[in-house]
Amino acid sequence: xxxxxxAAPALIGVLVLTAGCGAKATPTxxxxxxxxxxxxxASPPTGATTSTPTSKPTSKPTTSTSDWPANPDCVSYNPNNxxxxxxxxxGTFIISDGNTVVIRVHGQTxxxxxxxxxxxQRYKRHCFIGRxxxxxxxxxxxxxxxxxxxxxxxxxxxxxxxxxEYNNKNLTVEDMGDGDGWRVKDHDDVLxxxxxxxxxxxxxxxxxxxxxRCEIGDVEDSDNxxxxxxxxx
Numbered sequence: 051x052x053x054x055x056x057a058a059p060a061l062i063g064v065l066v067l068t069a070g071c072g073a074k075a076t077p078t079x080x081x082x083x084x085x086x087x088x089x090x091x092a093s094p095p096t097g098a099t100t101s102t103p104t105s106k107p108t109s110k111p112t113t114s115t116s117d118w119p120a121n122p123d124c125v126s127y128n129p130n131n132x133x134x135x136x137x138x139x140x141g142t143f144i145i146s147d148g149n150t151v152v153i154r155v156h157g158q159t160x161x162x163x164x165x166x167x168x169x170x171q172r173y174k175r176h177c178f179i180g181r182x183x184x185x186x187x188x189x190x191x192x193x194x195x196x197x198x199x200x201x202x203x204x205x206x207x208x209x210x211x212x213x214x215e216y217n218n219k220n221l222t223v224e225d226m227g228d229g230d231g232w233r234v235k236d237h238d239d240v241l242x243x244x245x246x247x248x249x250x251x252x253x254x255x256x257x258x259x260x261x262x263r264c265e266i267g268d269v270e271d272s273d274n275x276x277x278x279x280x281x282x283x
Contacts, residue, residue: 063189065192069263072189073273082226083160102107118197118256119177119252119253119256123181124176124177124197125175125176126146126174126175127170127176128174129170129174129202129203131147132146132167132170134166134167135273138158138164140250141226141268142154142156143156143162143163143166143267149195152170152176153176155266156268156278157268158268161208162267162268165207165209165212166266167204168206171202172199172202173196173197173198173200174198176196177196177251179192179193179253180192180230180244180249181244188192190243191244191249193249194279194281195281212263213283214264216236216261218261222234223251223254227245231246231249232244232249233242234250234257256282261281262280262282264283265279265280266280
């Protein structure tokens, strides 16, 4: 499933959004997103060792203290020059800046296009983790996040229904074993699956900045590799 995930500091959030991400919580405050304080990754406990992946998931402590994932894979665009192509009848929405595609998302209502447009207008870069993975379910292992706030704050329709809360102080990075990939979890709540450990650690950095995971769009259109767009708040 290709998700449109949204994560970004001082804004709405990734529409996490892996284009494609509980109880729903309505964001509060002025509408300007602020990164959650005290979200730096914890150092591994003394004497911790790294084990070889097994058939059973094994939790791994996050060791990165970077502000953002290294070597970002991002699409830069002009948020004041965005257009929407598609509608609910076609089931496909494409948000573009000229020839630059910013979002591709699947949805059966016109609100999906409005939600995706409002999200993109709040930023200047749409970034991804895992776009080069070669798994059969490639979209399931792609994570989106958003950077460089534009200063524009158009309301996102249905924003309160798009999001669910998680505890950013209770995150674990876990090897699923048997070559099935890695994932970031809040206790038993899987926030996102990743192709490898490096991708998962990058996703963990982003998730630690927020406390809500939001999704725009419907289930995957496998023929066109479309799904939901994820973002964080």
